[in-house]
Amino acid sequence: MNSFIVLIFALAAYACAEPEIVPVPGGKSGSGITTRYWDCCKPSCAWRENLGQSGKTVPVRSCTKDGRSTCDIEQETGCYLNSTKASYMCSDQGPWAYNETISYGFVAASFKGGDDNSKCCSCVVLKFQGALLGKKLIAQITNTGGPLFQNHFDIAMHGGGVGPATFGCWNQWNAPFGGWGQPNGGECDQLPSDFQSGCRWRFNWLGVDNPDVEFEEIYCPHELTRITGLAAYACAEPEIIPVPGGISGSGITTHYWDCCKPSCAWWENLGESGKTVPVRSCTQDGRSTCDIEQETGCYLNSTKASYMCSDQGPWAYNETISYGFVAASFKGGDDNSKCCSCVLLKFQGKILGKQLIAQITNTGGPLFHNHFDIAMHGGGAGPATFGCWNQWNAPLGGWGSPISGVATVEECDELPSDYQAGCRWRFNWLGVENPDVEFEEIVCPQELTRITGCS
Numbered sequence: 001m002n003s004f005i006v007l008i009f010a011l012a013a014y015a016c017a018e019p020e021i022v023p024v025p026g027g028k029s030g031s032g033i034t035t036r037y038w039d040c041c042k043p044s045c046a047w048r049e050n051l052g053q054s055g056k057t058v059p060v061r062s063c064t065k066d067g068r069s070t071c072d073i074e075q076e077t078g079c080y081l082n083s084t085k086a087s088y089m090c091s092d093q094g095p096w097a098y099n100e101t102i103s104y105g106f107v108a109a110s111f112k113g114g115d116d117n118s119k120c121c122s123c124v125v126l127k128f129q130g131a132l133l134g135k136k137l138i139a140q141i142t143n144t145g146g147p148l149f150q151n152h153f154d155i156a157m158h159g160g161g162v163g164p165a166t167f168g169c170w171n172q173w174n175a176p177f178g179g180w181g182q183p184n185g186g187e188c189d190q191l192p193s194d195f196q197s198g199c200r201w202r203f204n205w206l207g208v209d210n211p212d213v214e215f216e217e218i219y220c221p222h223e224l225t226r227i228t229g230l231a232a233y234a235c236a237e238p239e240i241i242p243v244p245g246g247i248s249g250s251g252i253t254t255h256y257w258d259c260c261k262p263s264c265a266w267w268e269n270l271g272e273s274g275k276t277v278p279v280r281s282c283t284q285d286g287r288s289t290c291d292i293e294q295e296t297g298c299y300l301n302s303t304k305a306s307y308m309c310s311d312q313g314p315w316a317y318n319e320t321i322s323y324g325f326v327a328a329s330f331k332g333g334d335d336n337s338k339c340c341s342c343v344l345l346k347f348q349g350k351i352l353g354k355q356l357i358a359q360i361t362n363t364g365g366p367l368f369h370n371h372f373d374i375a376m377h378g379g380g381a382g383p384a385t386f387g388c389w390n391q392w393n394a395p396l397g398g399w400g401s402p403i404s405g406v407a408t409v410e411e412c413d414e415l416p417s418d419y420q421a422g423c424r425w426r427f428n429w430l431g432v433e434n435p436d437v438e439f440e441e442i443v444c445p446q447e448l449t450r451i452t453g454c455s
């Protein structure tokens with residue numbers, strides 16, 4: 001719990017402009033080789049017993065079958081044929097480009113050859129050589145492996161080949177037995193939505209097979225530890241704990257995705273709510289964290305701007321429970337009084353029994369009383385004509401219509417890779433347009449606050 005508090009307070013306090021590459025004095029360095037993999041298995045550094053040598057205390061986060069919901073660290077791995085309620089590599093532990101020369105990512109590594117947990121959760125900068133000279137990967141070590149050589153970095157990238165772990169992706173995603181593609185390849189479009197941008201990174205950013213590197217141990221940036229650093233709660237049961245004396249009642253829902261930095265990402269909007277850390281917002285890539293002082297990308301004149309992070313969208317935990325984020329108003333119009341509070345939305349009518357566990361990250365002038373505008377990718381930009389256009393070169397006014405967004409699940413294919421799962425959620429999980437809800441304020445689960453940093 002303490003490490004979590006430290007994590008969130010540290011999180012909002014750094015800038016989006018410059019990735020920090022700070023060498024560890026006396027740290028590892030040298031020349032090395034790279035390969036690539038994605039075997040879907042819970043990584044080595046996600047086991048307590050493997051952290052001993054490294055001096056680390058919080059294992060790498062691992063996930064349930066959906067690749068998003070956090071698993072208990074005691075959960076067995078989904079890597080074997082006999083796995084049942086198992087734990088897998090989280091889908092967000094893949095690479096993304098910060099710009100043309102710098103990427104972030106995760107690697108399996110060995111410094112002595114073979115299994116080597118001595119540097120679990122340490123970070124390295126991999127300086128690519130040869131045709132890629134000048135490109136760098138800022139990476140956290142989350143895994144190791146028997147087949148690795150000395151100074152060997154096996155870069156985690158979706159569709160990168162499963163190696164000897166034949167059953168992992170087959171168990172998790174019904175992937176072809178032995179994973180997608182040849183054990184050393186893959187076809188990005190056939191992968192789960194959350195895997196596609198990490199898969200394309202190899203072809204679009206890296207562009208070369210298994211480049212050699214010069215490497216140097218560096219202090220881990222928050223940009224990586226925020227993804228791996230939270231492992232202390234259970235995957236089995238979402239926690240729904242009502243806030244005594246919290247708000248409750250009947251409400252309406254709509255949906256939106258305007259790409260704009262949300263209201264609760266501004267210090268000055270947190271006043272009324274008593275919260276102290278604003279919602280995380282992102283650079284144009286939708287993944288790298290922005291400084292909270294960064295202006296919003298919502299207007300025509302925006303330059304170095306801040307946007308809604310792509311991971312602040314919905315996902316299904318199972319058929320009846322989803323997690324997500326909403327813009328809300330309780331008094332009608334702009335209403336920041338409940339910034340970063342959480343609610344349970346119990347859907348009524350045709351989808352009675354389905355529930356959304358949601359954090360309030362935004363508000364808006366056009367909202368009514370007890371109105372929850374559910375954030376879902378491709379959900380309609382409303383009056384914010386320029387946000388998605390600035391961020392993604394979306395059509396002016398966003399994808400689909402400003403009010404209802406894209407009209408069919410097929411149109412989700414036209415959205416950025418990181419948006420597709422959240423877009424399909426509307427058609428595949430929710431299934432009805434703007435259902436009414438009964439709502440109740442609940443204690444925010446870490447499953448949501450780890451994404452926004454606000455609680």
Ligand SMILES: *[C@@H]1O[C@H](CO)[C@@H](O)[C@H](O)[C@H]1NC(C)=O
Pocket residue numbers: 017018019099100101102
């Ligand atoms: C990428 O970002 C780094 C750090 O801010 C900067 O030094 C570098 O010049 C950038 N590369 C490009 C191609 O913009």
Ligand SMILES: *[C@@H]1O[C@H](CO)[C@@H](O)[C@H](O)[C@H]1NC(C)=O
Pocket residue numbers: 080081082083
């Ligand atoms: C599952 O199979 C693996 C590999 O064969 C074995 O190590 C493990 O003990 C088995 N687990 C159970 C619960 O049977």
Ligand SMILES: *[C@@H]1O[C@H](CO)[C@@H](O)[C@H](O)[C@H]1NC(C)=O
Pocket residue numbers: 236237238318319320321
């Ligand atoms: C979804 O998960 C919740 C909490 O673990 C459980 O109560 C519910 O029965 C599950 N629903 C389905 C359809 O499995």
Ligand SMILES: *[C@@H]1O[C@H](CO)[C@@H](O)[C@H](O)[C@H]1NC(C)=O
Pocket residue numbers: 299300301302
């Ligand atoms: C950009 O436009 C918005 C809306 O028209 C305005 O509020 C803001 O002050 C402008 N910012 C700059 C830097 O010109």
